[in-house]
Every structure is written in structure tokens, then in C-alpha cells.
Amino acid sequence: MTSPTSTLNIFGSPSRYMQGAGATRSLAREMGRLGLDGPVLILASPRMRDLLEAVWTDIFEAAGQVVMVRTFGGECSGSEIEAGIAAARAFGAAVIVGSGGGKCLDTGRAVASELGLPVVNCPSIASSDAPCSALSVVYTDAGIFDHLQYYPKNPELVLVDTELVAKAPVRFLVSGMGDALATWFEARTVAQTRSTNELKGTPTLTAGAIARLCHDVLIADGLAAIQAVGAKVVSPALERVVEANTLMSGLGFESGGLALAHSVHNGLTAAPGTHSSLHGEKVAFGLLVQLVVEGQPTEEIDRVIAFCQSVGLPTTLEDVGLADLDDATLAAIAERTVAEGESSHHEPFEVTASLVSDGILAADALGRAAF
Ligand SMILES: [Zn+2]
Incomplete structure (x- = not known):
């Protein structure tokens, strides 16, 4: 028998993934098929509430399910999660549906996990790799990265309505491409070093193949997808890039593993100047x-x-809001990047704060020289 401490290959995914133009109209029917019955609490961004509340009322009424919509406050923080838990308890929710951006979905998932309820994620944008995963990124109320919260299960259902993605600002799609672009390079490092993925297992070949396909789709279809969103239309190229940003990047990072790129992201959140940059923009740098x-x-x-x-992702410090980066801020970013437990330690060599500081300045120089 092998030692109980030996690491197994682990691959995780949502139970069901659906994507397409107008997919929202299938939400109640699909939840019924999956046995997700009982009062439904929808945690929605203000934009999704405006756009979809009438549709939700319609489809859940037709399915005979009671629904309550709660507006998300904007930050996936301890206080927002607590407020969501209180609302779900008071309503007697049996299922939590998140409808909005990554932070809204992460909050819905944290609420569901605390109450032991199934969760459905309906991303309104394709801006990050979060919707398919079994973890939330929790921030402080001031928007500084605080910790990752892991759950035993992935969402029961992820439903992406590409009409919503096509009508959202293009910056979100581009940011998702930044997050997705890193997936393969990080998975490659994790596979090389036999480090653990986000499921505390070693990566499967399947995860590596998905991460590679994610990369290839972005290179082939990235520009065409951006053009489709510019015209506010759904095209086959947009569908492929939404799948890369959401499904492939989600499976790829969680089961393929993370390395230095996402740790640098976490480090960058320590600098207030980067707060107007999106997750995937910081991941790209x-x-x-x-x-x-x-x-x-x-x-x-x-x-x-x-x-x-070519697609408008950051390649310089100025691009991530750090045009006048001082030594103290650079040191704080680097320290945060190499904090204990960070995926920066999945690299095949020791990653120190000074190595990261030098890497940040060298990357910035390359980015500036390329313009
Ligand atoms: Zn990410």
C-alpha cells in the first residue's frame, strides 16, 4: 500500500455547464432537471437585477418556484457574506443563485457553503476564471485581497448567457482573456514541478490539455471575439472565447494549478494604485x-x-496603475507575492521577494520597450 500522504491526481468541475445566447431563459428548467427545488435566493448585481428580474419572475413562476432577489453590494467581503447569510436564512432559501461578476458569484457561493446549500453561478461577464471553481476570493471591505476560501464542491450549475457577455463592456472580456492566458503557463509550471493544484492533488493530463486548448483558442479567436463585443453581437468566435475564459480557464487553473502569475496578482492588490485594474488585467502582468x-x-x-x-491587456506598471511605483510599495507587492502558501512557491526554484521585485521591473521594461 502506498503511503497515506502520497498525492493523488485530482480533477474537479461543476456538475453542469451551459452556455449560449439567451441561456437565462433555460435557468429554471435546468435547475428543475438537476433537482434544485425550493425557495431560490438570487444574489444579483444591480445591472443584472435591472436586466433580468422580469425574466426570473416569469421562468420561476412557470416552474412553480418561489424566488427572492437580493442586490449585491459590490465587494466579496466578510460583511457582505454575513449579510447574504442572514437574508438567505430569513427567506428560508434552498438554493442560492449568483448573477453578476466574479465578486457577486464568489459571495453567493460563500453564502451557500455556510448554509450547506447548492449553488448556481450565472456570470454576466466573461472576465475571470472564477465561475466554475470551488473557491471564493475574499477581500477586505477596502478591496484588498484577504484570503481564498475553498469549498468541498464545485457549483451544481454554471450557466452563461452570451447575449449578456456581448452587451457588457469589452474590457471585461479582455480581462478574462488575461486570466485565461496565464492558465496554460501556470499549469505548465505546476506539471513540471509536480506541485499541487487548487484541489490539493497533482494535475491530470486532462487538466493540462484543457489549459493548452484555452491558450490556443485565445490566440486564434481573441481579436474576433473582441470585435463581436464591440458590435454587441454573439458570434462563434465569441462563444469559443467565452468558453475559454470561463470553462477552460476555470478547469485549467483549478485542476491544472497556479504558479507565480496569480501570486503576483495577489501581491499587486497590496498597492492601492492597482485597485481600478481588474483581476485578469493584473494576472496578465x-x-x-x-x-x-x-x-x-x-x-x-x-x-x-x-x-x-494587441488585445489591450497590461504589459507595464503604468498599465496596472503603478506609473510612479516607489520602493516601499514595490517591496510590499513582492512580500505579498511570496507569502506563505502562495502559488509562487510552485516554481522550480526558490522565489524570494527580491527576485519578484527585480522580475516586476524587468517585465515592465520589456513591456515599455515593445510599444
Ligand atoms: Zn484568476
């Missing part, structure tokens, strides 16, 4: 830092920079 610190071939780094600049 973090990826550049990862590739530089790993000493990857110039050709590969140049390709990543060229792609990022």
Missing part, C-alpha cells in the same frame, strides 16, 4: 513577471507581450 523570472525564451515572452498589447 503577473504572467509577464512569471515568464521573465522563469527565464523563458525571449521569443515566447515577445509573443505574449505582442498578444497582450
Whole structure:
């Protein structure tokens, strides 16, 4: 018998993933098929509430399910989660549905987990790899990264209405592409070093293949998808990039694992200047830092920079709100990047704060030179 401490290969995913134009209208029917009955609490961003409340009333009434909509306050923080738990308890919710951006979904998931309820994620934008995963990113009320909260299960259902994605500002799709672009490079490092993925197992070949496909779809269809959103229409290229940003990136990061890029993201949140940047924008710059610190071939780094600049992802400190970065802030970012438990330690060499500081400045220099 092998030692009980040996690590197993682990792959996780939501029970069901649905995507397409007008998918919202299938939400109640699909929840019924999955046995998700009882009072439904929908935690919705203000925009989704405006756009969809009438549709929800309609479809849940037709399905004979009671529904209550609660407006999300904007930050996935301890206080927002507590308020959601209180509302769900008072309503007697049996299912939690999140409808909005990543932070809204993360809050819904934290509420559901605390109450032991199933959760359905309906992302309104394709801006990050979060919707399919079994973890929430919890921030302080001031928007500083606080901790990752892991759950035993992935969502019961992830439903993406690509009409909503097509009508959202293009910046969200581009940010999701930044998050998704890092997926394969991080999974590659984790596979090389036999580090653990986000499920505390070692990565399967399946996760690696999904991460690679995620990368290839972005390179092939990224620009066309951006053009579709510019025209506010759903196209096959947009459908493929939404799947890459949401499903492939979600499965890829969780089951393939994270490395330095996402740790640099976490480090960047320590600098107030970066707070107006989105998750995937900071991850894109973090990826550049990862590739530089790993000493990857110039050709590969140049390709990543060229792609990022072609779609409007950050490649310089100025792009992530840090045009006048001082030494103290740089040191704080680097310290946060190498904090205990960070995926920066999945790299094949010791990652120190000074290595990260130098990597950040070197990546910025490359990004600036490429313009
Ligand atoms: Zn991410």
C-alpha cells in the first residue's frame, strides 16, 4: 500500500455547464432537471437585477418556484457574506443563485457553503476564471485581497448567457482573456514541478490539455471575439472565447494549478494604485513577471507581450496603475507575492521577494520597450 500522504491526481468541475445566447431563459428548467427545488435566493448585481428580474419572475413562476432577489453590494467581503447569510436564512432559501461578476458569484457561493446549500453561478461577464471553481476570493471591505476560501464542491450549475457577455463592456472580456492566458503557463509550471493544484492533488493530463486548448483558442479567436463585443453581437468566435475564459480557464487553473502569475496578482492588490485594474488585467502582468523570472525564451515572452498589447491587456506598471511605483510599495507587492502558501512557491526554484521585485521591473521594461 502506498503511503497515506502520497498525492493523488485530482480533477474537479461543476456538475453542469451551459452556455449560449439567451441561456437565462433555460435557468429554471435546468435547475428543475438537476433537482434544485425550493425557495431560490438570487444574489444579483444591480445591472443584472435591472436586466433580468422580469425574466426570473416569469421562468420561476412557470416552474412553480418561489424566488427572492437580493442586490449585491459590490465587494466579496466578510460583511457582505454575513449579510447574504442572514437574508438567505430569513427567506428560508434552498438554493442560492449568483448573477453578476466574479465578486457577486464568489459571495453567493460563500453564502451557500455556510448554509450547506447548492449553488448556481450565472456570470454576466466573461472576465475571470472564477465561475466554475470551488473557491471564493475574499477581500477586505477596502478591496484588498484577504484570503481564498475553498469549498468541498464545485457549483451544481454554471450557466452563461452570451447575449449578456456581448452587451457588457469589452474590457471585461479582455480581462478574462488575461486570466485565461496565464492558465496554460501556470499549469505548465505546476506539471513540471509536480506541485499541487487548487484541489490539493497533482494535475491530470486532462487538466493540462484543457489549459493548452484555452491558450490556443485565445490566440486564434481573441481579436474576433473582441470585435463581436464591440458590435454587441454573439458570434462563434465569441462563444469559443467565452468558453475559454470561463470553462477552460476555470478547469485549467483549478485542476491544472497556479504558479507565480496569480501570486503576483495577489501581491499587486497590496498597492492601492492597482485597485481600478481588474483581476485578469493584473494576472496578465503577473504572467509577464512569471515568464521573465522563469527565464523563458525571449521569443515566447515577445509573443505574449505582442498578444497582450494587441488585445489591450497590461504589459507595464503604468498599465496596472503603478506609473510612479516607489520602493516601499514595490517591496510590499513582492512580500505579498511570496507569502506563505502562495502559488509562487510552485516554481522550480526558490522565489524570494527580491527576485519578484527585480522580475516586476524587468517585465515592465520589456513591456515599455515593445510599444
Ligand atoms: Zn484568476
